[in-house]
Amino acid sequence: MTFRKVNIFILVLAVVIFLLVLHHNILGLSDLLKRELSDSSPLGLQPIDFIPEAPQRLMDDQNDKEIPVVITASDDRLGGVIAAVNSIHQNTKSNVAFHIITLNDTVDHLRSWLSKTSLKNVKYQILDFDPHLLDGKIRMDSEMPDSVKPLTFAKFYLPNWVPSAEKAIYLDDDVIVQDNILELYNTKLQPGHAAAFSDDCDSTTNKFAVRGAGNQYNYIGFLDYKKEAIRKLSMKASTCSFNPGVFVANLTEWKLQNITKQLEKWMALNVVEEIYSRTLAGSITTPPLLIVFYKRHSNIDPMWNVRHLGSSAGKRYSPQFVKAAKLLHWNGHFKPWGRTASYAEVWEKWYIPDPTNKFNLIRRHTDIYETK
Secondary structure, three states: OHHHHHHHHHHHHHHHHHHHHHHHHHHHHHHHHHHHHHHHOOOOOOOHHHOOHHHHHHHHHHHHOEEEEEEEEOHHHHHHHHHHHHHHHHOOOOEEEEEEEEOHHHHHHHHHHHHOOHHHHOOEEEEEOOHHHHOOOOOOOOOOOOOOOHHHHHHHHHHHHOOOOOEEEEEOOOEEEOOOHHHHHOOOOOOOOOEEEEEOOOOOOOOOOOOOOOOOOEHHHOEOOOOHHHHOOOOOOOOEOEEEEEEEEEHHHHHHOOHHHHHHHHHHHHHHHOOEOOOOOOOOOHHHHHHHOOOOOEEOOHHHOEOOOOOOOOOOOOHHHHHHOOEEEOOOOOOOOOOOOOOHHHHHOOOOOOOOOOOOEEEOOEEEEOOO
16 A cells, blocks of 8 residues: 555656646746747737837828918919929828919909819918018009019018928929929928028039029129128128029018018118129029028038929920929919910919909910810
């Protein structure tokens, strides 16, 4: 009996030892699996097909951030605004808010055009520009009273239009956007810089001469260096100028540096001393901007302001280059809604006919042309 009891005791002990070893191994394997899952992915035991969705969530959050785009709208150029807005709207999924600056007599026409077409779901705000803001700050030509367009100065008052925004995009009305506007908005500005422009000496516009106005790709083409006020600034006349028709603004810096007041100062001085170049053929808004932002601005990608499409009736760029451009700019006398514009067919793809029939395209084969 004693021998039999010993055998039973040994057997039970062996079973207990086996169970203890098995339990230990199972616990060790469990800890190992937990460590591997913890180290390999923050998603832990989430299904593997959930991983690609994480970047999409981040993209959605980014798209929710509002992108303020400021653009002016005069009644005789309203078709340009419509095409610009449509091109931006169609090429992005981002949350774009358009702040359209116009004069009081254009508001109803613009609102009707937006509300009765495919743009009715676009987020926009129409703001009225008060021309009296310019009293004493611009020279009026008595022989050509309509030569000065008040709305061209709206860009000087950028924080007025988007007071709660930290950053904004300004666009002229003669542009078409062919890529996601979010990329332009994400342009990085250097610390202390209130705006980013495209230099006139960049690869796409290097030393382009405006016919009849000399070489307007540097400061001497815009400012009168014979005037003492300009000489005192010690700005090199050969400094490359920039185009103010497309830019990204850091509005926090703009307000801190009181950019608007600085611009108004030089506008008022020009009324008294005529500090702008006498050969100036382009916008009279450029000279004060060149002074205030001299060596104090960042740069945007040149492909985000492929310009001079309106400087002549001829085609200066290849079809491939025009297609690759992120933004096309018809600055100059020949606008894409006019009779002799270059690349008008590219612009026309984004144009939406005026439901009120007040605005019509002008084409060579007929005086008035309305797209079907």
